[in-house]
Amino acid sequence: MLIFLGDGMGGRPIPELDAKTTIEAADTPSLDRVASEGACGMMYPISPGVAAGSDTAHMAILGYDPYEYYRGRGPFEAKGVGIDVNAGDVAFRCNFATVEGKMIVDRRAGRIKSGTDELAAAINEQIPQLDGVQILFADSIEHRAALVLRGEGLDEHVSEVDPHHEGVDYWDCKPLPGHEHNEAAQRTADIVNRFVERSHEVLKGHPVNKQREADGLLPANITLPRGVGAAVELEPFSQRYGLDGAMVIEVDIVRGLAMYLDMSVITAEGATGGADTDEIAIARSVVAACEQHDFVLANIKAPDLGGHDGDFEQKIAAIEKVDRAMACILDNLDFDHAVVILTADHCTPVSVGDHSGDPIPAAFFGSGVTPDEVRSYGERSCSQGYLGHFTGADVMNLLANFAGTGEKFGA
Amino acid sequence: MLIFLGDGMGGRPIPELDAKTTIEAADTPSLDRVASEGACGMMYPISPGVAAGSDTAHMAILGYDPYEYYRGRGPFEAKGVGIDVNAGDVAFRCNFATVEGKMIVDRRAGRIKSGTDELAAAINEQIPQLDGVQILFADSIEHRAALVLRGEGLDEHVSEVDPHHEGVDYWDCKPLPGHEHNEAAQRTADIVNRFVERSHEVLKGHPVNKQREADGLLPANITLPRGVGAAVELEPFSQRYGLDGAMVIEVDIVRGLAMYLDMSVITAEGATGGADTDEIAIARSVVAACEQHDFVLANIKAPDLGGHDGDFEQKIAAIEKVDRAMACILDNLDFDHAVVILTADHCTPVSVGDHSGDPIPAAFFGSGVTPDEVRSYGERSCSQGYLGHFTGADVMNLLANFAGTGEKFGA
Numbered sequence: 162m163l164i165f166l167g168d169g170m171g172g173r174p175i176p177e178l179d180a181k182t183t184i185e186a187a188d189t190p191s192l193d194r195v196a197s198e199g200a201c202g203m204m205y206p207i208s209p210g211v212a213a214g215s216d217t218a219h220m221a222i223l224g225y226d227p228y229e230y231y232r233g234r235g236p237f238e239a240k241g242v243g244i245d246v247n248a249g250d251v252a253f254r255c256n257f258a259t260v261e262g263k264m265i266v267d268r269r270a271g272r273i274k275s276g277t278d279e280l281a282a283a284i285n286e287q288i289p290q291l292d293g294v295q296i297l298f299a300d301s302i303e304h305r306a307a308l309v310l311r312g313e314g315l316d317e318h319v320s321e322v323d324p325h326h327e328g329v330d331y332w333d334c335k336p337l338p339g340h341e342h343n344e345a346a347q348r349t350a351d352i353v354n355r356f357v358e359r360s361h362e363v364l365k366g367h368p369v370n371k372q373r374e375a376d377g378l379l380p381a382n383i384t385l386p387r388g389v390g391a392a393v394e395l396e397p398f399s400q401r402y403g404l405d406g407a408m409v410i411e412v413d414i415v416r417g418l419a420m421y422l423d424m425s426v427i428t429a430e431g432a433t434g435g436a437d438t439d440e441i442a443i444a445r446s447v448v449a450a451c452e453q454h455d456f457v458l459a460n461i462k463a464p465d466l467g468g469h470d471g472d473f474e475q476k477i478a479a480i481e482k483v484d485r486a487m488a489c490i491l492d493n494l495d496f497d498h499a500v501v502i503l504t505a506d507h508c509t510p511v512s513v514g515d516h517s518g519d520p521i522p523a524a525f526f527g528s529g530v531t532p533d534e535v536r537s538y539g540e541r542s543c544s545q546g547y548l549g550h551f552t553g554a555d556v557m558n559l560l561a562n563f564a565g566t567g568e569k570f571g572a
Numbered sequence: 573m574l575i576f577l578g579d580g581m582g583g584r585p586i587p588e589l590d591a592k593t594t595i596e597a598a599d600t601p602s603l604d605r606v607a608s609e610g611a612c613g614m615m616y617p618i619s620p621g622v623a624a625g626s627d628t629a630h631m632a633i634l635g636y637d638p639y640e641y642y643r644g645r646g647p648f649e650a651k652g653v654g655i656d657v658n659a660g661d662v663a664f665r666c667n668f669a670t671v672e673g674k675m676i677v678d679r680r681a682g683r684i685k686s687g688t689d690e691l692a693a694a695i696n697e698q699i700p701q702l703d704g705v706q707i708l709f710a711d712s713i714e715h716r717a718a719l720v721l722r723g724e725g726l727d728e729h730v731s732e733v734d735p736h737h738e739g740v741d742y743w744d745c746k747p748l749p750g751h752e753h754n755e756a757a758q759r760t761a762d763i764v765n766r767f768v769e770r771s772h773e774v775l776k777g778h779p780v781n782k783q784r785e786a787d788g789l790l791p792a793n794i795t796l797p798r799g800v801g802a803a804v805e806l807e808p809f810s811q812r813y814g815l816d817g818a819m820v821i822e823v824d825i826v827r828g829l830a831m832y833l834d835m836s837v838i839t840a841e842g843a844t845g846g847a848d849t850d851e852i853a854i855a856r857s858v859v860a861a862c863e864q865h866d867f868v869l870a871n872i873k874a875p876d877l878g879g880h881d882g883d884f885e886q887k888i889a890a891i892e893k894v895d896r897a898m899a900c901i902l903d904n905l906d907f908d909h910a911v912v913i914l915t916a917d918h919c920t921p922v923s924v925g926d927h928s929g930d931p932i933p934a935a936f937f938g939s940g941v942t943p944d945e946v947r948s949y950g951e952r953s954c955s956q957g958y959l960g961h962f963t964g965a966d967v968m969n970l971l972a973n974f975a976g977t978g979e980k981f982g983a
Contacts, residue, residue, distance in 0.1 A: 533955065549960060549961025558621030562621040569625055570624055571624055571629065572628075572825060
């Protein structure tokens, strides 16, 4: 069983494309073949109209109700970059950023490419704890990092430090509305604020930043936490489904989810998580993973970036990458003994520049699937499919049904 | 209101039929008329991809959530053959079988046709109780029977005795995984094992079996319990809906459900539950029942048998029986004052040989129904219908809506 996702691939009509969506406008012979020879439908990852995050969408599609289990992205980010998150911990996604005073010059420190490992080491060495709470910090790709607070009396109901805009001051962390009298949240916010200040003290004079400034680059002179979350408990995937599962992924947050679910994590060589990712390397990893595992989920991040950037040409190019990866998978997997769902984790319409709650075209192809009349993969075409509109929570049941591994409920 | 079900009628494409399903390939002018003049859709009895049993599907379609109420098939089987099942009882479906030692020669004792009433009487007489637990046993059609254990300290979390294969030993009944320390489950398992042994002692020398052996037939020399379940509590149908309801049915398990719901149970003369059933007799019973009752559910079992047997010609013939029954109903019921949903309780694809979680074509016809563009009854055609994809839980509301008996929710 394979879940193959073009991240954020679904969209809305674009005037410049004669009111086609980016999927409809892209040249996608392999995606169209999957739709044409498969059974189509539309998927709402959570429910109609609800815009899902990457984390909640992947949870829902894998059958873990995010309303029951989700407690923020932080723990997935931290797990994804190699920090364990235990019960009671509070975790954050962080950015290395450039500030002057409190004013944010660049939220991504000039998309810093190297040296963040040294910066992270300095933070861990010089800020081992604050107010008796252990500080665990790790860097990831480019400006990305994660922070875990470990100690007694912490609470995740605190606000963001990163205002998601430049030219403004970063925010103070505070207890969330309704948690003003929550002492643990107040203490957590205080520690976060001290951590932000201390990170600035540690980083501003660091040799990595002195060199960047000498090179005319923006210094990574602070870290800005956001995306707070508390540790979650998720039943391992193998235990829930009796399947040996793997994920072929590009982004930390989904890698973290895979680690929480105790699934095998595969990163294809050449997978960058960017518009320049090597989609053929990803496809080959998917094929190899399918030979080793009962179940594989793969996600190509690039279409989502075009959506967030509001750039339909970039998004079309990324969808054509997904198509080339699909071609390689179709050529190399035996679909008499495999079944795939081709879809996305959510829509990221270019016109919105963020995730939306629109339905996502979905096509099942392979063993056990009843082909329908749909002849191309797209928003309007798949809405005419045999399987109708379903939700992320139905995906594992539908896959098991076609694969013949589903258990009958009743007699 | 009429729910008219071709049991297991839905399916998947069959290569020998030019990739048509058995419904699509069958000659069904009356089913097509219902679809053509009615409003179509696709029904998932439970939810997309979930393969339903006959029991759970009928429960869902009648509006009784099986996740809330279902506790195993046993009580429906037992009720269906005339044993009451009370709170605290544990009930089983049983087969009369042929063994040599513990090895199963034939799970159905040569599909024994007669004499099982005498065998059942011998069991009830000679095994009235075990370890203080009352034993209630009843035979049904052919090799089928049911067993109820009545007493203190019983529990339904025990395993099957019938391994569903021949040429192997029958299984010992044990507490289910996770119930190893459940004393009531252990006691129940011990009683089941003693019952199986005692049934062999009672049956092996019984005159019915001596005669069978003399006639060159396999003796029904043991009973093998399976399909365990605990008594359930279901609100009577008339109380839930304010409707006087009846079921025209062929199989014990659905009859048992009807009895649980305190509905009138009608068995048409000539209804055999087999491929040779008299579909016209069933249709006439349905018409008569509709004149007497507000609500009727009817089920013709034959298509399901072809699916389980993996025999598409048998299944097509059975679907054409359903079509002839539908013709008789169309001829004799006044659909200005009646509404029918034509569908199935689940799919039983020939290629699977068991129930699947695929969507089932459904067509509403009669009073209050908006005809759509669908022109034939089938999997692919009905997926284009006006009513979209819905679940079993929606069926009673849709029927009441068209019949005009639904209550407005709100003002």
